[in-house]
Amino acid sequence: MMYRTLVLGLLGILLSFSGTAQIKVSEDIKRSSIASNTNYKLYFVDFWATWCGPCITVSKYLTGLQRQYPEDFYIMSLSQENPDVVKRFVSKHNLELAVAIDYEGGAFTHYNVTSLPHGILLNAQGEKLWEGHPAEFKWYHLKRFLKQQKTSASIDEMFLVQAYETPVDTTAQVAYDFKGHIEVDELPQKEAFLSALKKTDYLEVTGSLRAILAYTHHIFEERIEVPEDLNKTYRVRFKYNTRAYEHKTKAVLKYLKLKQSHKDVEGELLYFNLENSHFWDVNQINWGDDTPNFLVGETEIQADDVSLSALNYKLANLLEMPILTNNKELLNELHDWNVHYKYFDLMASAMEDTYGIKIEKKVGTYRKYKIRD
Secondary structure (H helix, E strand, O other): OHHHHHHHHHHHHHHHHHOOOOEEEEEEEEOOOOOOOOEEOEEEEEEOOOOOHHHHHHHHHHHHHHHHOOOOEEEEEEEOOOHHHHHHHHHHHOOOOEEEEEHHHHHHHHOOOOOOOEEEEEEOOOOEEEEEOHHHOOHHHHHHHHHHOOOOEEHHHHEEEOOOOOOOOHHHOOOOOOOOOEEEEEOOOOOOOOEEEEOOOEEEEEEEHHHHHHHHHOOOHHHEEOOOOOOOEEEEEEEOOOHHHHOHHHHHHHHHOOEEEEEEEEEEEEEEEOOOOOOOOOOOOOOOOOEEOEEEOOOEEEEEEEEHHHHHHHHHHHHOOOEEEOOHHHOOOEEEEEEEOOOHHHHHHHHHHHHOOEEEEEEEEEEEEEEEO
């Protein structure tokens, strides 16, 4: 009887331990500078990205929540991005929450994260207790869940660092096997945040059709009209140095067998005068491959090897206003950028001082595009 009791007790301990969620991370960027223990009853995984503006706002909210509950509650911000990009962002913005890199996107895939920001709450056994937009997770939810939990788990039990194997010959990496100059895959979710990543051999853009076409046109998203039944979510790969890469909009529409028409409308816009412009070269910032072109903070944009046209696209969608310019020949040259965008007067002053671009708000005519099948 004692033997049977002992066996059952050991079995219970083993089952309890095996239930602990070990989310694999490829790199532990930093531990929390707010949380005060090593064992916690609850773990909140904050799925985010450096280029995701709303994620930065949510991070500040979660920082306040972590300060309120530093002992039994631990927040981990998890990204799929290049570790060097994340490290620079964490250092520049002095993030206080724990930050790690998702190993091969395993957690993003396992929890079916298709939009950012996104959060899940786990107990010490790895059971999911809550899921949704992090800003919707309130202190009273946390207080209620804490009362229900009796056991705790260490950080190292919850987040297992899984190192990548170093390849024998890093120069012998196999290039992506393109069947043509462009590849388009329809994704199951109805919509997703726009993501544009520079790969070694191609550019990968993911998002709704409307968002993708706004990106390829490099314009404010509201200048693209797409019927709801056509506004599906896609992942598009453009092979470098091909006609598809040089003419992205045309390539996407041709692949999907869609048509585009346009009309001129009048409204408020930003006008960029480039008569006395003097841009940076491409040696100011170097983030390498498999990284986004932009890092978007609360007040500033940094960009690596980005044209003025692409920068205008990013600014237009942050400021929610069309942007026009008076020199199309300068739009496609690649440059590095560091631009303030939160306050118009400061942005206008800095753009003129740094790059010789004069910015004016005015009412003018701009083009809108309509997509049809």
